[in-house]
Amino acid sequence: MTTERFDPATADGRWQxxxxxxxxxxxxxxxxxxxxxxxxxxxxxxxxxxxxxVRNYTMGDVLARAKRMQGFEVLHPMGWDAxxxxxxxxxxxxxxxxxxWTRDNIANMKAQLKRLGFALxxxxxxxxxxxxxxxxxxxLFLDLYEAxxxxxxxxxxxxxxxxxxxxxxxxxxxxxGWRSGALVEKRKLNQWFLKITxxxxxLLDGLDGLETWPEKVRTMxxxxxxxxxxxxxxxxxxDSADGIEVFTxxxxxxxxxxxxxxxxxxxxxxxxxxxxxxxxEFIAECKRGGTTxxxxxxxxxxxxxxxxxxxxxxxxxxxxxxYVANFVLMDYGTGAVFGCPAHDQRDxxxxxxxxxxxxxxxxxxDETGEAFDGDEAYTAPGRIVNSEWLDGMTITDAxxxxxxxxxxxxxxxxxxQYRLRDWGVSRQRYWGTPIPFIHCxxxxxxxxxxxxxxxxxxxxxxFDVPGNPLLRHPTWKHVGCPKCGAPATRETDxxxxxxxxxxxxxxxxxxxxxxxxDPQVVKQWLPVEQYIGGIEHAILHLLYAxxxxxxxxxxxxxxxxxxxxxLFTQGMVTHETYSRTDPANGQPVYFxxxxxxxxGESAALIxxxxxxxxxxxxxMSKSKxxxxxxxxxxxQYGADxxxxxxxxxxxxxxxxPWSEAGIEGCARFVxxxxxxxxxxxxxxxxxxxxxxxxxxxxxxxxxxxxASLGFNKAVARIYELTAVTEKAAPSAxxxxxxxxxxxxxxxxxxxxxxxxxxxxxxxxxxxDAAWPAVDxxxxxxxxxxxxxxxxxxxRDTMTVAKGLPKEEVEALALASExxxxxxxxxAVKKVIVVPDRLVNLVA
RNA sequence: GCGGACGUGGCGGAAUGGUAGACGCCGGGGACUUAAAAUCCCCUGAUCCUUGAUCGUGUGGGUUCGAGUCCCACCGUCCGCACCA
Numbered sequence: 001m002t003t004e005r006f007d008p009a010t011a012d013g014r015w016q017x018x019x020x021x022x023x024x025x026x027x028x029x030x031x032x033x034x035x036x037x038x039x040x041x042x043x044x045x046x047x048x049x050x051x052x053x054v055r056n057y058t059m060g061d062v063l064a065r066a067k068r069m070q071g072f073e074v075l076h077p078m079g080w081d082a083x084x085x086x087x088x089x090x091x092x093x094x095x096x097x098x099x100x101w102t103r104d105n106i107a108n109m110k111a112q113l114k115r116l117g118f119a120l121x122x123x124x125x126x127x128x129x130x131x132x133x134x135x136x137x138x139x140l141f142l143d144l145y146e147a148x149x150x151x152x153x154x155x156x157x158x159x160x161x162x163x164x165x166x167x168x169x170x171x172x173x174x175x176x177g178w179r180s181g182a183l184v185e186k187r188k189l190n191q192w193f194l195k196i197t198x199x200x201x202x203l204l205d206g207l208d209g210l211e212t213w214p215e216k217v218r219t220m221x222x223x224x225x226x227x228x229x230x231x232x233x234x235x236x237x238x239d240s241a242d243g244i245e246v247f248t249x250x251x252x253x254x255x256x257x258x259x260x261x262x263x264x265x266x267x268x269x270x271x272x273x274x275x276x277x278x279x280x281e282f283i284a285e286c287k288r289g290g291t292t293x294x295x296x297x298x299x300x301x302x303x304x305x306x307x308x309x310x311x312x313x314x315x316x317x318x319x320x321x322x323y324v325a326n327f328v329l330m331d332y333g334t335g336a337v338f339g340c341p342a343h344d345q346r347d348x349x350x351x352x353x354x355x356x357x358x359x360x361x362x363x364x365x366d367e368t369g370e371a372f373d374g375d376e377a378y379t380a381p382g383r384i385v386n387s388e389w390l391d392g393m394t395i396t397d398a399x400x401x402x403x404x405x406x407x408x409x410x411x412x413x414x415x416x417q418y419r420l421r422d423w424g425v426s427r428q429r430y431w432g433t434p435i436p437f438i439h440c441x442x443x444x445x446x447x448x449x450x451x452x453x454x455x456x457x458x459x460x461x462x463f464d465v466p467g468n469p470l471l472r473h474p475t476w477k478h479v480g481c482p483k484c485g486a487p488a489t490r491e492t493d494x495x496x497x498x499x500x501x502x503x504x505x506x507x508x509x510x511x512x513x514x515x516x517x518d519p520q521v522v523k524q525w526l527p528v529e530q531y532i533g534g535i536e537h538a539i540l541h542l543l544y545a546x547x548x549x550x551x552x553x554x555x556x557x558x559x560x561x562x563x564x565x566x567l568f569t570q571g572m573v574t575h576e577t578y579s580r581t582d583p584a585n586g587q588p589v590y591f592x593x594x595x596x597x598x599x600g601e602s603a604a605l606i607x608x609x610x611x612x613x614x615x616x617x618x619x620m621s622k623s624k625x626x627x628x629x630x631x632x633x634x635x636q637y638g639a640d641x642x643x644x645x646x647x648x649x650x651x652x653x654x655x656x657p658w659s660e661a662g663i664e665g666c667a668r669f670v671x672x673x674x675x676x677x678x679x680x681x682x683x684x685x686x687x688x689x690x691x692x693x694x695x696x697x698x699x700x701x702x703x704x705x706x707a708s709l710g711f712n713k714a715v716a717r718i719y720e721l722t723a724v725t726e727k728a729a730p731s732a733x734x735x736x737x738x739x740x741x742x743x744x745x746x747x748x749x750x751x752x753x754x755x756x757x758x759x760x761x762x763x764x765x766x767x768d769a770a771w772p773a774v775d776x777x778x779x780x781x782x783x784x785x786x787x788x789x790x791x792x793x794x795r796d797t798m799t800v801a802k803g804l805p806k807e808e809v810e811a812l813a814l815a816s817e818x819x820x821x822x823x824x825x826x827a828v829k830k831v832i833v834v835p836d837r838l839v840n841l842v843a
Numbered sequence: 844g845c846g847g848a849c850g851u852g853g854c855g856g857a858a859u860g861g862u863a864g865a866c867g868c869c870g871g872g873g874a875c876u877u878a879a880a881a882u883c884c885c886c887u888g889a890u891c892c893u894u895g896a897u898c899g900u901g902u903g904g905g906u907u908c909g910a911g912u913c914c915c916a917c918c919g920u921c922c923g924c925a926c927c928a
Contacts, residue, residue, distance in 0.1 A: 005881095216847055216923075223846070223924055230928080248928060261928095301926080327926040337928045345844075346926055419927060538923080617854095649855045649867060657855065661868055669867090671881090716857070716866035723866095787862040792909040794862050832908050838861050842908050 006674035006752055008638025015754045016117055024767050025064075025119040029510075029521055031073035037525045038064040039505055039564075041533030041541070042079045045105040045127075046086060049112040051573040051620060052534070054630050055656060058646040059570060059709060060532050061118045065747035066706045068119070069771040075525050077508040078113065078120045080106050082129035083432045083497045085163060085179060091431075091463040098431040099459055102129055112631060117639050117750050119767065124508050128500035133507065134433040135454025136516035137500065140552070142436055142447050147555045149195045152445060157424060159187040164467055165428050166191065171540075192435055192493065193422040196547045199554075200225055200418045202561070203546055212566040214653070217538040224539050226419025231403050232334065233412030235260055235310035238319055244268060244310060247333030247417055251406070252398035255387035256340040256361035258351060260310055261303065261323045265330035268322075272306060279304055279324065286326040301350040302326045313411045314388075314402075325350065333417055345377040361387050362395065423544065425496040430461060430469045432494030440481035440488040449482050455490070468492055501541055502548035505531075505563055519557055530709075531564040538569065568709055571655040573646075575626040577615035578603055588615075590625040594632075598660050617657045628658055640749035641667040647711035647748055669719075670752055673745060676726055677756035680738045688733035694724050695737045696778035702744055703771065711748075718744055740772045787838035788813045790822040806833045813839045 019025065040060040043053055057078075064076035080102075087098035094101075106127060113120070126133050144150045158167040160177035166189065171178040196203075204225045207218045230249035237243055244260055262269055264286040273280040282304040303323040312318035320338070327346050328337055341351035341358040351358050352375060360372045364382040372378075384390040390398045406412030426435065434455040436448035448455055458476045461469035470476060470492040481488040503516070505528055510521035533541075542564070549563040578596045579588040591612055596603050604611050620627045633642050644666040650656040698721040705714035718741070725737040739760060746753035746766045757766035781802060786809060788796040796818040800809065810831050813819055823843055830842040 214848095219847060220923060226924095226927065228927075246928080250928075325926095327928095329927065332927045334928095339928090344928070346928080349926095417927080535922085651856080654849095654855090659855090659868075662855080665868060668881095675882090712856075712866085719866050785862080789862085789909070792861095792907095797862065830908065832861090834861055838909090840861080840908055 005671055006638075006755065008640060008670075008751060009635075011755045012115065012117060012634075012639050012751045015751045016114055018754075018765070019117075019119070019767065020114075020122075022765070023123065024765060025068075025074075025076060025121050026123050027075040027077075027121045028073055029524065033071060033073040035075070035525055036064075036067045036072040037075045037509065037528045037530075038067065039075075039077070039508070039528045039531050041531070041537060042081050042501070042504060043109065044081045044084060044086070045102055045109055047105040047108060049109050049630050051628055051630055051658065053113075054116060054642065055573055055646045055652075056532055056534070056570055057113065057116065057118055058643045059568070059652055059711065060530070061116075061120075061643075062647065062706060062711060062747045063530055063532075063709070065119050065750065065767065066703070066771065068767065069743070069746065069769060070703075071770070074119075075124075075509065076118075076120055077124040078118070078122065079124075079126040079504060079508065080109075080128065081497065081501050081504075082106065082127040083134075083494075083500055085165075085429065085431070087431045088429065088463065095463075097459065099129065102127075102431075115631070115634050115639060116643065119750070124511065126504065126507055126511070128433075128497070128504065129431070131454040131456050132513075133504075134500070135456075136507070137433050137495070137503070138436040138448070138453050138455060139450055140503065140516050140557075141495070141499075142450060142453075143555055143557070144194065144551055145447060147551075149198065149551050149554070150192060151195065152190060152192050154188055154190050155193075155424070156186045157189050157191055158184045159189075161185055166424060166426055189426070191424045191426045192495075193424050194499075194547070194551075196423045196544075197418060197420055199547055199550050200227065200420050201416075202550060203420075203543065206546065206550075206562055210562065210564075210567070213564075214535075214567065214569055217535070217542065217567060217569065220538045221543055224420065224543065227416060228418075229414070229416045231399075231406060231412050232415040233313055233338075233406055235313060235320065235338065236411075238309045238311055244322065244336050245334040246336045246338050247415060248338060250340065250343065250399070251402035252384060252390065252393075252395045253340040253343050253361050254312075254314055254338070254402055255384075255390065256342050256359055257312060257320060257338045258341055258357040258359070259321050259323055259339045259347075259354075261325035261328050261337050261339055261350070263328040263330040263335040264324055264326065266324070266328075266335045268308075269306070269324045279306070282324060286324075301346060301353060303350060303354055305354075313406065313409070321356075323350075323354070331421075332419070341377070342372040343377055343379055345379070348375065348377040359386060361385060361390075423496075423547075425499055426493040427496055428468045428492075429494050430457070430463075432497060433457075433500060434470075435491045435493050435495055437491040438479055438481060438488045439491065440484065440486060442486055443481055443483040443488075446481060446483050446488070452482070457494075470494075498540055498544050499548075502544045503552070505545070506552075506558075516557075519559070522558065523560075526558075527560060527563055527565040530566045530568065532568045532570060534572075535569040542567070568652070570652050571650065572619050573658055574617045574655045575620050575628065575658045576617045577624045577626045578605075578612045579615055580605075580612055588613075590623070592625040593628060593660065617655075619655075620658075633663060637663055637667045638670065638751070640752045641670050644669065644715070644748055648715045649712055651712055652709050669722075670749060673722065673741070673749070674752060674756065676722065676738060677742055677759060679730075680760040681730060681735050682761060684730045684732050684735045686731035686733070688728055688731045691724060691728045691731075691733045691737050693778050693781065694721060695733075695740050696774050699740060699744065699772045700774045700779055703774075706747070715748075742766065743769060743772050784836040786813075786836065788816055788819055789838060789840040790819060791842060792840060793822070795819050795822045802836055804836075806835070809833055809839050813841065 038060050040056050064074050068074045082102050087102045090096055090101045091098045158172050160167050160180055160182055162180035162182035167177055172184050175184055177184055204222060204227055207222055228249050230247060231251040232245060232247050234243040234245050264283040273283055303325040306322045308322040309319040310322055312320055339347035341348040342360045343362055358372045359370045361384060362382040363385045368385045370386045381395060384393045384398045403414045434457055436455045438446045438448060440446055458473055461473055477490040477492055479488055479490055506517045506522055509525035510517040512518050545563050550561050552558045553561055578591040582589050591605060595606055596612060597606050602611055603614050645663050698717050702714040702717050721741055728734045742753055742756055753766045783799055784802050785797050785799050787794055796816045798812055826843040828841050828843055832840040
């Protein structure tokens with residue numbers, strides 16, 4: 001080896017070109033090797049890769065490269081989630097076309113990704129905004145329509161007045177649009193829906209099998225599906241055949257009922273409001289109430305007594321008043337509840353305000369009286385009391401008994417409710433997949449015949465006024481009806497972009513021209529062995545993708561239900577902030593890392609040399625200026641140092657604080673390895689048993705660490721082996737250790753590894769080399785250090801042969817001077833020996 | 844309110860119930876150099892009466908020969924959901 005320093009500026013690009021030319025990372029559908037599909041969530045082409053992408057893709061890349069070396073045929077693709085509103089916003093703000101803007105961004109970001117040397121199969125690259133992709137999506141949408149999983153209905157939708165579009169429930173956060181932050185309005189529109197609720201139970205049950213998914217994500221999805229089992233019961237109006245249906249999960253508490261409450265939107269309330277102005281006013285007031293978490297927390301329970309009465313189903317002579325209440329939701333259950341104040345906090349608040357009866361029907365043993373004091377509802381387990389024939393039962397038994405009674409007497413039945421709603425996918429937006437339907441005055445809504453797909457999004461549109469440009473395009477929407485030929489119009493809504501990302505992992509695995517995917521080929525790759533992405537997709541994307549996979553299985557296009565066998569959600573990249581307080585207004589003024597000279601314990605502004613305040617380590621954001629640009633750091637330190645930093649120190653699921661000192665340490669280590677690799681001597685002879693052991697132990701442990709994504713631990717082990725190897729005297733063992741170290745770091749620092757691989761005379765590319773083999777015999781030491789404790793406190797250690805018999809260990813321990821001093825003449829009563837680990841003398 | 848995760852040096856963090864603090868960063872000292880950079884070596888939890896000892900993993904209890912790890916109670920931080928009946 002000749003060069004003194006490894007030069008990323010020249011080496012990185014050289015190896016990236018070679019990998020490209022040789023198509024090193026192209027996945028072979030016909031391979032006989034075992035398969036591994038490693039996937040990171042594809043990015044939205046916003047224009048620039050950010051450091052979070054770098055971390056995400058580096059993790060996947062290390063896994064993919066290691067898997068390749070370990071003999072797997074690896075599919076590791078990349079593409080673009082390319083439809084969406086930022087493109088339209090850019091069009092409106094800058095007068096560019098969304099398509100041009102998006103495609104330029106893709107080109108830029110692809111170049112950025114290439115500079116990081118990711119082992120991606122670019123031959124499978126796809127962008128969801130191209131007809132070659134979304135045309136197949138339209139076909140799948142029509143398939144689901146034929147299977148009855150797509151329907152259209154008029155419904156109140158969440159309307160975002162700023163983005164001028166409909167939002168799914170999942171996209172409304174605290175009553176505001178997830179992207180615009182605008183207060184969401186309710187509007188009635190004809191909308192397309194996907195029947196995700198048909199799979200609610202299956203999606204919930206499937207979570208149990210996803211053992212390698214983060215517990216948190218599984219819990220969030222389960223909560224989102226929100227299954228609850230209970231009773232749907234009719235409370236009949238006094239002197240009328242009609243009644244109010246309520247849903248409850250606590251039928252056991254029915255004898256504690258003291259009122260029935262209905263939602264402001266409930267038909268009974270709506271009807272009555274037409275003749276009772278006071279009620280109409282009350283309903284209007286309910287709708288004015290805020291919906292943010294804070295507002296709900298403090299909102300007072302308000303009710304309007306309708307004067308109506310209903311019969312208690314378990315005791316017809318018992319009449320309950322009917323209120324319209326602001327805390328009852330129309331879109332959950334039946335929009336009506338019975339109030340049991342003693343055992344539900346909301347009902348109790350309500351009852352105290354309107355002075356309704358509160359009687360205890362569940363007791364924990366001590367208090368069994370009917371009277372109920374205080375303002376805290378009792379919701380814990382207990383026995384039923386004051387409930388006639390239910391008295392003495394457990395809650396569970398009483399629930400079953402009441403449901404049985406309801407079924408027998410015909411006033412109710414067991415019911416399961418879900419929080420999950422069907423997925424509204426219509427968007428009044430231009431930059432999305434056209435929904436392949438045609439509206440004919442004669443034939444109604446007619447699907448576009450598959451032979452006419454794709455329905456291509458026209459590119460000659462303008463954005464000078466808000467709203468959907470497809471609506472005002474002069475020709476696009478005018479077509480003949482596929483059924484009768486009469487003049488008709490196209491559907492101008494486009495699909496929610498979450499549809500695009502609900503099946504892209506299938507298209508990566510198989511991309512024939514004439515259909516969305518070939519099930520046989522897909523089957524060879526799927527499910528994805530390891531999926532990696534941000535926790536922000538815990539509900540939306542991951543639930544929708546699970547649903548689409550099930551829906552496609554339901555119509556016979558797939559034979560598996562779960563797309564992602566294993567999921568990993570990585571932490572964010574964070575950075576400390578630099579600021580000064582503006583004396584004019586007391587507000588902080590932030591400075592970017594590039595403007596600051598960071599010393600060991602302080603930081604100063606480069607411009608004036610005066611100190612700046614070092615703030616907390618927080619998520620990178622433009623407003624706090626604590627961002628670093630991937631291109632800048634790659635240019636400064638090289639791709640390998642950046643990749644190494646992404647893997648070091650922090651466990652991958654936690655946040656990673658970016659620091660100048662840290663990346664410099666990584667860059668130093670790259671050079672340190674380079675020097676060590678330069679010392680490789682193929683002709684060296686002699687054995688170094690201790691180094692051999694360390695090497696095999698490191699290979700073994702590092703492989704496990706990488707497989708479990710414990711990159712920080714693998715990195716620590718590599719540092720250790722490096723240090724030991726550096727200190728070792730020249731020998732065949734040392735040369736082997738150097739070669740092994742090179743292979744171990746190859747997935748993490750691929751450019752350095754390729755360059756050094758050539759230097760040590762390696763054959764071909766190190767990317768194609770085999771992972772070093774482990775000799776199990778060398779994983780165990782022949783000498784061990786044993787801890788000697790007296791009464792559980794460490795007093796001495798000794799190095800003995802592995803497997804030394806108990807008695808000898810004990811004798812050696814007693815011979816220790818330090819041990820004798822600690823014993824201080826006391827007799828040893830008991831000796832605990834853990835073989836090869838420790839001995840504890842109990843005096 | 845419900846659910847989840849987490850509390851270990853100055854910092855990021857290691858540690859199948861068995862030697863707490865691996866590894867990295869920061870910091871200190873030294874070597875090399877005319878000098879700097881680079882590199883290499885040593886030290887680096889706290890305290891003290893410093894051949895050594897005592898204390899130490901959020902707090903208080905418990906189980907155990909032995910607890911960062913297990914159990915109970917509390918405190919704190921972060922995240923998700925939320926008038927879901």
